[in-house]
Amino acid sequence: MAAVLFGLFMAVILEVDSNHPQPRIIRKAADIMRQGGLVAYPTDTSYGLGCDLFEKKAIERIYQVKRLPKQHQLSFIVPDLSNLSEYAVINDFAYRTMRRLLPGPYTFILQATKVVPKFMITEKRRTVGIRVPDHPVPLSLVRELGHPIITTTAALEGEEPLASAQQIDDAMGKGVDMILDSGVVLFDESSVVDLSGEEPVVVREGKGDVSMFL
Numbered sequence: 001m002a003a004v005l006f007g008l009f010m011a012v013i014l015e016v017d018s019n020h021p022q023p024r025i026i027r028k029a030a031d032i033m034r035q036g037g038l039v040a041y042p043t044d045t046s047y048g049l050g051c052d053l054f055e056k057k058a059i060e061r062i063y064q065v066k067r068l069p070k071q072h073q074l075s076f077i078v079p080d081l082s083n084l085s086e087y088a089v090i091n092d093f094a095y096r097t098m099r100r101l102l103p104g105p106y107t108f109i110l111q112a113t114k115v116v117p118k119f120m121i122t123e124k125r126r127t128v129g130i131r132v133p134d135h136p137v138p139l140s141l142v143r144e145l146g147h148p149i150i151t152t153t154a155a156l157e158g159e160e161p162l163a164s165a166q167q168i169d170d171a172m173g174k175g176v177d178m179i180l181d182s183g184v185v186l187f188d189e190s191s192v193v194d195l196s197g198e199e200p201v202v203v204r205e206g207k208g209d210v211s212m213f214l
Contacts, residue, residue, distance in 0.1 A: 075129030
């Protein structure tokens with residue numbers, strides 16, 4: 001399997017049902033992540049590239065594969081808000097807001113707790129981006145893994161997002177260990193809202209409606 005010797009083989013590509021992800025495929029993808037591998041998967045806004053939140057070397061590989069500058073901050077996916085307080089400081093307003101809008105095409109910025117690995121924090125404010133995408137595949141994957149997964153758009157820095165498994169395979173080649181193929185996924189970036197301060201701040205307007213914050 002590609003995850004045994006990372007970077008020496010082309011990615012394993014498995015077709016996944018976007019509405020009802022096959023458990024055996026989700027288990028295989030989670031196993032790849034547990035071993036420190038990178039997996040590409042469909043989300044509600046694009047194909048994503050992710051790994052286990054606690055695998056430092058895997059996160060470093062994401063920066064290498066995407067050619068990202070080190071100051072670029074990555075987000076992570078949680079399956080729901082039930083244990084979010086483990087990873088982020090969330091006040092009543094932020095919780096009510098996120099409960100109303102998630103799952104959905106949003107990235108919410110919150111203050112990080114000490115549980116979040118230090119190598120994930122690239123700003124002095126110790127903030128993290130949180131996603132709960134409205135898509136069964138990444139939600140099934142993070143539940144199977146048992147803790148958050150790093151997520152970032154499957155794209156090379158400065159280039160258009162990759163819309164299919166074949167494009168990801170062609171562009172990233174040996175850098176990705178498994179691709180969960182659900183056909184073409186057209187890019188529509190998430191809206192980013194900073195809830196880490198006293199007032200919400202819209203950082204980026206994307207697919208998710210942010211009119212209530214403006």
